[in-house]
Amino acid sequence: MSTHSLPILYSFRRCPYAIRARLGLTAAKIKVELREIILRNKPKAMLELSPKGTVPVLWLEDKTVIDESLDIAKWALAKHDPLNLLKASTDTSKMQALISENDGPFKHHLDRTKYANRYLDEPPQDNRAQASAFLQKLNARLNDNEFLFGNSLSLADITIAPFVRQFSNIDRTWFDEQPWPHLIRWLDNFLKSPLFHSVMQKYPAWQEGDEITLFPDRSQIKTPNGLIPDQQGPQPN
Ligand SMILES: N[C@@H](CCC(=O)N[C@@H](CS)C(=O)NCC(=O)O)C(=O)O
Numbered sequence: 001m002s003t004h005s006l007p008i009l010y011s012f013r014r015c016p017y018a019i020r021a022r023l024g025l026t027a028a029k030i031k032v033e034l035r036e037i038i039l040r041n042k043p044k045a046m047l048e049l050s051p052k053g054t055v056p057v058l059w060l061e062d063k064t065v066i067d068e069s070l071d072i073a074k075w076a077l078a079k080h081d082p083l084n085l086l087k088a089s090t091d092t093s094k095m096q097a098l099i100s101e102n103d104g105p106f107k108h109h110l111d112r113t114k115y116a117n118r119y120l121d122e123p124p125q126d127n128r129a130q131a132s133a134f135l136q137k138l139n140a141r142l143n144d145n146e147f148l149f150g151n152s153l154s155l156a157d158i159t160i161a162p163f164v165r166q167f168s169n170i171d172r173t174w175f176d177e178q179p180w181p182h183l184i185r186w187l188d189n190f191l192k193s194p195l196f197h198s199v200m201q202k203y204p205a206w207q208e209g210d211e212i213t214l215f216p217d218r219s220q221i222k223t224p225n226g227l228i229p230d231q232q233g234p235q236p237n
Pocket residue numbers: 012014015016017018039040053054055056067068069070
């Protein structure tokens with residue numbers, strides 16, 4: 001396998017796990033070489049690194065492979081965390097528990113709500129109700145605070161928000177009618193944020209032999225308020 005001077009990220013734009021990884025890397029100001037993939041045609045090079053065949057996959061310069069989104073975000077922020085996302089709360093076990101609930105039961109019910117036609121033996125309303133119970137819990141946390149763990153952005157927010165976005169996109173009209181105003185405000189602020197916009201740029205699918213695509217690419221970033229997360233500061237070790 002060839003050597004590389006930047007970490008290589010295999011990613012898929014709309015995947016909430018890949019969005020989480022890109023948010024972590026961007027918040028940590030870590031530049032990577034981006035390889036956008038198509039899920040039904042995964043590159044051989046990616047499958048050689050991570051045979052389980054899920055994105056995101058991060059391949060470090062020392063050849064270490066990190067193929068779990070949460071591990072990628074934590075790896076990045078452990079290197080450099082200018083927004084203090086890891087230190088926003090001292091209650092790390094509570095934060096981890098909320099993330100696990102998101103990745104486990106909530107994602108399970110989200111998928112069964114979104115792809116109800118693949119789960120014909122399961123009443124979709126039940127899955128939507130169970131997913132909604134988790135969202136009510138988030139709404140209650142956001143009642144007193146701007147973010148999930150207090151009044152500053154934390155690992156939990158950037159980790160969970162991509163999944164709430166995915167759920168809200170199933171039926172945004174229905175979502176907006178639910179009695180979770182704090183959740184809607186939190187999601188909308190996330191969707192408007194320069195950080196989110198900076199990780200949602202479109203890239204063509206990568207093919208072996210392509211030129212390197214740097215991520216984040218400042219020249220591609222357009223945000224509603226024109227603010228761009230600064231990527232030009234000194235790179236972390
Ligand atoms: N636990 C993994 C899950 C990643 C995952 O399931 N990603 C989806 C895309 S959103 C995937 O690659 N699925 C494989 C496929 O659809 O073939 C992580 O956190 O990185």
